[in-house]
Every structure is written in C-alpha cells, then in structure tokens.
Amino acid sequence: MIEGRRAALPPVARLGDAALRLVGEAGAMFLFFLEAFGRIFRSWGQFHKTVRQIYFIGVKSISVITLISLFTGMVIGLQMYYALAKFGADGFLGAAVSLSLVRELGPVLTAIMITGRAGSSMTAEIGVMRISEQVDALRVMDINPLGFLVSPKLAASIICFPILTAFFDLVGMLGGYLTGVLLLGGNSGVYWYRVSAYLKMSDISGGFIKSLVFGVVVCTICCYMGYFTHMRRDSVGPEAVSQATTSAVVTSCVLILLSDYILTSLLF
Amino acid sequence: MQANTPPDIILEGLTIGYGEHAVVSGIDAVLPGGKISVILGGSGCGKSTLVKHILKLHPVLAGRIVVGGHDIDTLDRRGMHCLRQRMGVLFQDGALLGSLTLGDNVALPLREHTRLPEKDIRERVLSKLGLVGLADFYDYYPNELSGGMRKRAGLARGMVMDPQLLFCDEPTSGLDPVTAAELDQLLLELKKSFEMTMVVVSHDLDSMRAIADHVLVLGAGRVLFQGGLAELEATQDEYLRRFLDRKAQERSTPRLTMPPLDQKMMKRDCGKYLDE
Structure with a gap:
C-alpha cells in the first residue's frame, strides 16, 4: 500500500522521499550504535561475551587476513619494483610498499575482508534470531537484545579491527619484501631502511583511526541490518535474512570506501 | 502488583495490530488471576498478537492493558523491568x-x-x-x-x-496426543503448585477442555465469547458451535471445480511408472 503510494509520487517527490528515508535510516543507525556502545560497559557479563566475539571476529580471521595481505604485498612489490626501476628509484620500494599498505590498503582491505567473513555472519545470526522470535524471547526475559547481541560484537570489532590491520600491514610488507627483494633482487637492507625512514607515526596513527572507524561502521551496519530484518519491505522470512545479509555487505563496503576518502582527506 | 497474589490482566477497549492495520478491535476482557485463561480462535485471528501486545512487544493501537493494577503503557522502565521478571513465556517454537x-x-x-x-x-x-x-x-x-x-x-x-504470570503460545500444537496431554497435565500441576495466572493461546479443543478455567474466543476481528468453560460448551452461537463441534462450513457451490491434472501435460512422462 505504502509502496504503491510511493510509486504514484512524481519523480522529484520520490527523490525527496528517498532522501528523507536515507537520512532517517542514518539517524536510526547512529542511535542504534550509541545505545549498543553505551551497553558495552554495563556489566562484567559483557566481558565473557566480548572475549567470545574477539575469538570469532579476530582469531578466526587471521588465516584469511594472512593470505590476502601476503598476496597484496607481493603484488604491490612486483608492480612498484618495475615502476620504480624505470626511474632508477627501485631503492624506494620499501617506502612505497609500506606507505600504501599502512595508509590505505591495510585498513580498507582488512575491513572489507572482515565484512565478508564476520560481518555477514553477524547479520545472518541476528536476522535468524529475529525471525524465529529469539529476540522477542530476550525482551520478555527483560534482557536488552542490543546489550546481549550487539554490544559484545561492537566491542570486539573495536578491538579486533586495528589489531588485524596492523597484522595485515606487517604481513603485506613481508610480501613486498618477498617479491621486491628475494624474487627480483632488490637490496634487503635498503628495503627495510626505507620502510623505517619514510613511515611516520602520523601514517600509523592515521591507519589506526581508519581501522577504528571501519570497525564501528561495519559492525553497526551488519548488526542493524540483522536486527531489523523483520522490517524489510522487499522480502520476509529466510529470504529477508539473505537480503539483509547482502545489503549489509554491500552497504558496509560502500561506506568503508566513502569514509576512507573522507578520512584520507582529513588525516593526511 | 502484590508480591504473592497472582495478578489479573484487564483489557479495556483494546485495539491491537501492526502499524496502522488493526487485527482485533474493541477487546474488553478480564483474564482472572490464579486461573488458566485460554485464548481460542481460528488460525490468524489474532491470538498470538494479543499475547505479544500484553507482553508489550508491540504498541497497542487503542485502549489499555492493566496487569496487576498497572497500565503497562504508562509503566516506567523500572516498573516494566519488575513486571517482566514476574512473567514467563513459552513461545510457539520454544x-x-x-x-x-x-x-x-x-x-x-x-x-x-x-x-x-x-x-x-x-x-x-x-x-x-x-x-x-x-x-x-x-x-x-x-x-x-x-x-x-x-x-x-x-x-x-x-x-x-x-513467575506469577505464565504465557504459553500454542503449547500443544504439532505434538502427538500423548505428549500434548502430558503438557496439559504439567500446566495444571504448575497452576496448582505455584499459584500463577496462566494465559494459554490455543486452537486445540481437547487441550482447552482439559485446562481452561476461563475462555476468550477471538474471531472476525473481535471478541466472540468470554466466560467459563461450561458456559462456552452450552453456547448456541452458530460460529462457536461449529468451532466447538469441528463442523466445516456448508457451501452452496462445490469447491473442486477443476478437473484433475492430465498426466500428458506433465513435462516428464511418468505414465509408465504409474501404470506399473
């Protein structure tokens, strides 16, 4: 009925309607984040749940992050070496690899990988709980579903994203070393000297801030989409869970890149 | 709410539903404390919806719900916290x-x-x-x-x-008759031992007859009956009689008007397997 009314609106009004809904949704997400964040510190019971989530989001992501970061570093090493060699600047390979990883690729690729691995399962888990009345069961037991389900995930994301990003950067630099130095014959000492000489604390703290923001964005969007699975207009039941999961991954990836641009302009 | 008295649930001019869509309107009923009240009605008539509104999982569209003397809509956070800790709920699938x-x-x-x-x-x-x-x-x-x-x-x-209040949403649906009877027996024992107010949503007539002290029948978007079990059994209301006697509605036109599907129209011919 409401959808039908929307379709009958003139194009400009529909655009305005969509914009208003977007703003409304963004506001609801922000309030959702604030409440979940506030409930992180409510009780000691949250600590055990957070540790379990750190294992799920952090520890279980290490293998995939290792693989992706190693190959990313190796590709950057390979491409950069040939590009720099053209100008006789192959000695700057360490600086190029480390700066591109720490400032940009590390935080972004880590966030996208965790979105795919852990974010999607956060949405699906909460979505299934929502459609099978488990969230209602928590409410009637007077257990706040946000505090019980979302806060531990949010706390774990805030802890895990920066650590996994640092891990990504480190393994990526080793990947660059593998191709640039061991495979193509660059100088090992020069590689590591350029890394330490050109990588400033501001680069590292910028990457750290980015990873923190991405952690909050990914976790909030994925949990929000799952939590409101039952409110979706495009589908119901199990299909709504799958649609919510897809929307969560796509929206997270888009917002990671969007916020990356904004943060890069502000931080560097 | 008194600490040890099983609370009454009073529904006054209540309209329930989702969004702007009303499912049941004009509910005026009392679910007495310390008794088993069965909410009865056909599929999709709003039985579970009513319980979800009493549990404050959804906002009411009009009217009020009073539990143990407290209007749940005006109850503050702490009050609702205390009330919910005195409630137990069995959801449809657990x-x-x-x-x-x-x-x-x-x-x-x-x-x-x-x-x-x-x-x-x-x-x-x-x-x-x-x-x-x-x-x-x-x-x-x-x-x-x-x-x-x-x-x-x-x-x-x-x-x-x-809890002092126990809500059970279709506790016997999908169970075999023996398990269903055992569950009914268990609810009766719980009521006797713990002195609680129970609200049971059901369309299982055997179960209703076994446990109900008080019955509320919903249908056609309103309350069709409320009262004791004996009163319900004696009713002469046409719909309720059909419901209680499990009689299908008589139809003037035949329902099966389409001829059976011709096997020749199937994408795969399974005729030879069926002939054997």
Missing part, C-alpha cells in the same frame, strides 16, 4: 537461543537478573528441566532436540524465575 545449550538457555534469566552462585543456578536449572522431563538433556543444543522437547525446554525457561 524460541530457544540456538547457540546455547539447553542448560544455558534455561539459566539465562538467572545469570542476567540474579546474584546466585553458579552452583545454585545449575541446581535450579536442573530442577526446572526435571519438571519438564529434560534433566538428562542439560548439555544438548536446541537443534539436537525434537519439537516437543524444545517446547518443554521453553516452558522450563519460562518457569525458571518462578
């Missing part, structure tokens, strides 16, 4: 948390709301699981149990805080 064992599911309200040491919590959980015949399944996950066992586990979880 609604157990899939990632927790049966023991952890039942222990959840105790861990969240009490300062009991873990040893006492385990003792209480085992006692409630024993009450529903599931004490040996403490470490099982919900997906390892049958539908009936999940329902009984849901009942154990609903009972673990020793």
